[in-house]
Amino acid sequence: MMDDAAIIERCLKGEKEAFRFLVERYQTQAVGHSLAILANREDARDATQEAFVDAFQALKKFDRTRRFYPWFYVLLRHRCYKLLAKKREAENIEDAQILAPQTGVSGEERIALERALRSLSSEDREIVTLKYLDGFSYDEIAELLKIPRGTVMSRLFYARKQLQAKLTGKFH
Amino acid sequence: MNCEDILIQKLASLDGEKTELSIVEINAHLATCENCRREIERLESTALLLGRQQRQAPDADLWPAIEKRIGAEAETTSAVKWQPFILLGGLLVAYKLLELIPERDFGWALKLMPFILVAAIFAFLKENPFRINTELRLEK
Numbered sequence: 001m002m003d004d005a006a007i008i009e010r011c012l013k014g015e016k017e018a019f020r021f022l023v024e025r026y027q028t029q030a031v032g033h034s035l036a037i038l039a040n041r042e043d044a045r046d047a048t049q050e051a052f053v054d055a056f057q058a059l060k061k062f063d064r065t066r067r068f069y070p071w072f073y074v075l076l077r078h079r080c081y082k083l084l085a086k087k088r089e090a091e092n093i094e095d096a097q098i099l100a101p102q103t104g105v106s107g108e109e110r111i112a113l114e115r116a117l118r119s120l121s122s123e124d125r126e127i128v129t130l131k132y133l134d135g136f137s138y139d140e141i142a143e144l145l146k147i148p149r150g151t152v153m154s155r156l157f158y159a160r161k162q163l164q165a166k167l168t169g170k171f172h
Numbered sequence: 173m174n175c176e177d178i179l180i181q182k183l184a185s186l187d188g189e190k191t192e193l194s195i196v197e198i199n200a201h202l203a204t205c206e207n208c209r210r211e212i213e214r215l216e217s218t219a220l221l222l223g224r225q226q227r228q229a230p231d232a233d234l235w236p237a238i239e240k241r242i243g244a245e246a247e248t249t250s251a252v253k254w255q256p257f258i259l260l261g262g263l264l265v266a267y268k269l270l271e272l273i274p275e276r277d278f279g280w281a282l283k284l285m286p287f288i289l290v291a292a293i294f295a296f297l298k299e300n301p302f303r304i305n306t307e308l309r310l311e312k
Contacts, residue, residue, distance in 0.1 A: 020239070023235045036227070049234050102226055105224050105225065110225065133225060138184065153183075157179060160218055
């Protein structure tokens with residue numbers, strides 16, 4: 001399988017079709033991340049699509065010694081928060097699911113957690129899902145969000161407290 | 173260090189992360205602070221609950237829409253790139269016509285003009301005119 005740097009090299013040589021490999025490699029993950037911020041399926045797709053176009057246009061600036069996704073994630077969240085700011089006045093009504101149904105986890109538990117997650121601020125929901133759904137380390141989250149590691153620790157703590165407060169009485 | 177700092181450090185250690193305080197220091201505080209112990213238990217159970225979940229992986233096929241967008245972008249870029257060469261061609265034709273005027277000698281400065289013009293255009297485009305492209309292929 002071709003690595004990201006090789007794909008980017010080909011794109012920079014003018015082979016724009018090569019960008020397809022990057023889109024197909026990361027689109028599911030990226031839409032999932034957008035969904036955690038926007039809580040709306042259509043918006044998540046739009047923001048991800050825009051972010052990929054931004055990435056293509058900015059590929060020359062990409063440092064090929066680094067990983068693609070953390071760099072792309074910065075563009076992605078910029079698009080998400082831009083869209084969120086636009087949509088704030090028009091209330092999001094759609095109940096897009098952030099959590100996937102799965103065996104071994106009760107529906108009731110998942111729905112309660114889903115509701116609690118959706119009631120968090122976008123920033124809190126983003127950091128909590130990056131940690132506990134994706135399993136990123138604090139250093140990786142710091143890289144994705146472009147914030148110091150200490151800030152990751154404290155933001156994660158407060159987000160968890162918020163989530164726990166929302167869940168109180170349900171599973172504790 | 174206050175209780176909140178200890179809780180942040182303890183949660184980091186439970187997440188398997190490096191902490192600023194040693195485990196001994198954190199546990200020493202917890203041994204004497206019942207509030208912190210209870211809070212850790214609650215927060216830990218929330219983390220366990222979350223850890224059992226999986227992120228929704230929505231079906232997404234974004235490439236067709238993205239392809240259209242970046243295709244259009246590339247066409248615009250290539251159209252813009254031809255303009256300096258059209259300008260260069262015009263200037264070279266003007267130079268040649270100037271040279272054809274009989275019994276007029278503009279000196280060395282004018283003779284160097286074509287080289288200066290070509291160098292200026294390539295400098296403007298940030299292109300190396302001596303670069304060998306080994307990946308020549310027919311465009312669709």
